[in-house]
Amino acid sequence: MADIHIEREHTLGLPAARKLAWKWAEQAEEEFDMSCTYEEGAREDAVEFTRSGVSGCLQVTANRFVLDAKLGFLLGAFKERIEAEIVSNLDTLLAGKKPAAKKTATRKKIS
Template identity: 35%
Template sequence: MSQIDIRHPHALPTAQARKAVQEVADKLDARFGMESRWEGDTLHFSRSGVDGHIALMPKELHVTAKLGFLLSAMKGPIEQEIRRVLGERFA
């Protein structure tokens, strides 16, 4: 199993940051069949082969995910795509 652990700074107000995280989650849900749910300021997401969360903090997002065997081989591209999306949404 591979692990993704990304910390990304942001300067958005909490409501705006939460909305941006939700928009990303909605796209992942539609595109990859992810299921997501909020618990406080943490969005949990999962599907076969991946389980993780995005913790929304005042000045930082913390993305963690555990990748199953098949997705472990794609850890690099997955991590790169997460960083790209975070850069676009939380620049």
């Protein structure tokens, strides 16, 4: 299995970072046919994502995004391309550009 690890620091604070993470989850569902579950916490949120051959989590804090994903055998061959696409999408969101997305991710509150 191939692993992807991406970290991005930011100065958004948790409420604004939460909005960006929500947009990222919507994009992942729409563009990559992912199933995403968004869990809000007091100090940290988590976006769990999965589809055939891919699973992972985007952790969201007041000053950092950390994405960890595991690629199955078949998608492992495309690790660099997949990682580049994830980085591009996350960096685009952090740069303040507004991608088109629809709300389909499941949101639940955790304590």
